[in-house]
Amino acid sequence: MKRIGSLSIRWRLALTSAGLTFAILLLFALVVAAFTGRRLASDFDNDLRATAADLQQKIPVRSNVFGPVLTESDVGRAVVDVVNRKDAAVRLIDSEGRVLTPEAGPDLGAPTETPVDVGEYRVVSRPLFGRESLRPVAYVQYGKRQDSLQATTARLKLFLVLGVIGGTGLALLAGLAVARRAMKPIADLTGAAREIARTRNPAERLPRPAVEDEVAALAQTLDEMLEGLDMARRNTESTLAREREFVADASHELRTPLTSIFANLELLEAGLEGEDRETAASALRSSRRMRRLVADLLLLARADAGRPAAQGPVDLGAVVRAAASEAVAAADGHELSVEAPTGMWVEGWEDDLHRVALNLVENALQHTPEGTTVRAAVRREGAEAVLEVCDDGPGLPPELRERAFERFVRGGAAGANGGPAGTGLGLSIVRAVAERHGGRVDVGDANPGARFSVRLPAAGTSRERPEPSAVAPAVAPS
Numbered sequence: 001m002k003r004i005g006s007l008s009i010r011w012r013l014a015l016t017s018a019g020l021t022f023a024i025l026l027l028f029a030l031v032v033a034a035f036t037g038r039r040l041a042s043d044f045d046n047d048l049r050a051t052a053a054d055l056q057q058k059i060p061v062r063s064n065v066f067g068p069v070l071t072e073s074d075v076g077r078a079v080v081d082v083v084n085r086k087d088a089a090v091r092l093i094d095s096e097g098r099v100l101t102p103e104a105g106p107d108l109g110a111p112t113e114t115p116v117d118v119g120e121y122r123v124v125s126r127p128l129f130g131r132e133s134l135r136p137v138a139y140v141q142y143g144k145r146q147d148s149l150q151a152t153t154a155r156l157k158l159f160l161v162l163g164v165i166g167g168t169g170l171a172l173l174a175g176l177a178v179a180r181r182a183m184k185p186i187a188d189l190t191g192a193a194r195e196i197a198r199t200r201n202p203a204e205r206l207p208r209p210a211v212e213d214e215v216a217a218l219a220q221t222l223d224e225m226l227e228g229l230d231m232a233r234r235n236t237e238s239t240l241a242r243e244r245e246f247v248a249d250a251s252h253e254l255r256t257p258l259t260s261i262f263a264n265l266e267l268l269e270a271g272l273e274g275e276d277r278e279t280a281a282s283a284l285r286s287s288r289r290m291r292r293l294v295a296d297l298l299l300l301a302r303a304d305a306g307r308p309a310a311q312g313p314v315d316l317g318a319v320v321r322a323a324a325s326e327a328v329a330a331a332d333g334h335e336l337s338v339e340a341p342t343g344m345w346v347e348g349w350e351d352d353l354h355r356v357a358l359n360l361v362e363n364a365l366q367h368t369p370e371g372t373t374v375r376a377a378v379r380r381e382g383a384e385a386v387l388e389v390c391d392d393g394p395g396l397p398p399e400l401r402e403r404a405f406e407r408f409v410r411g412g413a414a415g416a417n418g419g420p421a422g423t424g425l426g427l428s429i430v431r432a433v434a435e436r437h438g439g440r441v442d443v444g445d446a447n448p449g450a451r452f453s454v455r456l457p458a459a460g461t462s463r464e465r466p467e468p469s470a471v472a473p474a475v476a477p478s
Contacts, residue, residue, distance in 0.1 A: 010183050014175030021171035022164065029160040037153055044149045045115045048124045052142040055090065056126035059140055087145040089121060092128075094138045111139035122146050185209040189219055202230040258294060262287045296425040313459055314353055316344040316385050317378045323357035324376055333370030336361070339377040344385045345459040348437040356433050359426040360389040360452050368393030368449070384439075385458045390451035396443060404443050405431040430454065 007015070091108050093099050109118040111125035121143035127136030188207045196204050206223050209216045265287055269280040317340035324338045346353070357376070364374040374391045396404060405427045427441075430452070434441045439456035 010176065010179040013179040013182075014172055017175035017178075018168050018172035022168040025164040025167045029164050033157055033160055036156055040149060040152055040156075044122065044144075044146075045124075048115055048122055048142065048144055051088075051144075052124045052126045052140065055140050055142055056128065059092070059128060087148060089143045091141045091143075092138055093141065095136055106143070108141040108143045111141055117146070118143065120145055120147070122149075185215040185219070189215070189222070193222070196226070202226045202233060258287060258291045262291060293425070296429055312347065312349070313345050314348055314350045315342060316340075316346050316353065316387060316456070317342050319350060319353050320357045320376055320378050320387060323354050324361055326358060327361040327365060334365055334368065335373040336365070337373065337375050339375070339379075341378065344378050344380060346385050346437065346456045347459050348456070349433075352433045353437070356430050356454060357387060357389075359430050360387070360454070363426050363452075364389055364391045364393070364450070372449070380458060381455075383458055384455045387454040387456070388451060390446040390449055392446065392449040395445060395448060396450045405441060427452075 089106050089108065091099060091106075093111065106119070106121065108121060108123045108125075109116065111127075112123075113125060113127075115122055115124045117123075122145075123141055123143040125139045125141045128138040128140060129135075130137050185207075188209075192204070192206045196202065204226070206219050206226070208219050208223075262284070265280055265284040269277060269284055272280050320340040321338055324336060324340075328336060361374060361376055368374065368391045372391055372393045374389065376387075376389045379386050379388075431441045434454050434456065437456050439454060441452065441454050444451045444453070
């Protein structure tokens with residue numbers, strides 16, 4: 001039953017149809033075999049009786065002074081036709097049981113008027129009377145082989161078996177054909193649904209069957225569901241597009257006043273002393289973080305808008321060295337080493353790639369304790385330019401590894417150096433910029449520490465001779 005349950009609906013329908021057909025044909029064959037067998041046996045016995053009665057009429061019984069007499073010539077003429085038949089036998093016996101037949105024949109047993117089986121013969125007997133005799137003076141026995149009856153019965157059974165098997169096979173084929181035709185609309189719906197699942201496009205429509213049946217009702221219901229999903233998707237995309245436009249516009253508009261505030265706070269800090277100067281410095285640090293957050297939001301909004309990277313050559317090695325130089329000021333108590341040969345060209349925005357390198361280096365500096373080493377390296381692997389930043393700190397917690405590049409995910413309330421933990425947008429910006437440049441990012445272990453890798457499509461051969469694998473350490477004072 002488990003095997004049948006695991007079959008397809010088409011096969012289950014076909015097997016059910018074939019099973020019912022087999023049961024009906026088998027019952028019909030059993031009934032036909034029973035009635036036809038009885039009819040053949042009855043016809044066989046009737047033919048046996050008729051032949052015996054005919055012999056009874058043809059054999060004359062003569063009388064003399066000694067009683068009834070059967071002459072050999074009369075008997076011979078009467079039974080000559082029967083004797084010539086290979087499947088029949090005739091024997092004459094008198095009332096005393098003596099055989100009167102001129103030629104020896106098979107033993108047909110004791111005379112009886114009802115058909116009986118004697119060996120391989122079916123035998124019936126008829127009495128012979130004299131002219132004035134009331135008692136039989138002799139018996140004529142007629143036997144016929146049952147081979148013909150058995151052969152006919154065997155042929156009948158064979159034909160019935162072949163009919164049952166053939167009918168069941170035809171029912172199976174017909175069931176498969178009918179089930180396949182009946183399941184074709186469902187197969188079309190399944191194929192269309194798979195295509196929609198592959199393309200994730202609910203705007204596509206399902207095929208409608210020509211006949212208004214249950215399958216057509218199902219197709220219409222699924223079509224209405226897809227239409228609703230498509231409408232919901234369009235509404236969601238429209239909402240997200242408006243949100244992205246709002247974030248981009250707001251971030252863009254905030255840059256000017258924030259720049260003005262930042263410049264005024266710098267001037268104010270320079271002209272103050274004591275506690276007022278410290279207050280202005282705190283406001284200046286907050287304005288820096290706000291300006292950085294606005295820049296990050298603007299970059300992510302542009303990435304969400306799907307704007308392709310500009311087709312401009314960028315030396316990734318030079319970008320990494322510049323980002324490392326900018327991050328040296330934050331490398332308090334860390335050793336920062338850079339291995340970035342010149343000539344690692346990629347296509348894209350230099351500012352965005354600079355942000356990627358800076359975010360990775362600052363992230364490593366911020367989340368590792370003092371005394372650790374942060375290494376930034378650029379190399380080429382096949383058709384890819386690889387930017388890798390690793391450290392020998394405590395590494396990334398396993399629960400954050402899969403969510404490291406999500407937005408607003410922080411490793412803690414504060415960095416390893418006691419500074420602010422950041423906005424949680426740094427690594428998400430790294431992934432957004434890498435994907436916009438046709439690349440990818442991943443995180444792994446540096447044994448010890450963490451390793452972040454950015455892989456970008458290389459722009460071809462170097463435009464100038466690469467420098468040897470020089471290591472330019474930048475050590476901040478402790």
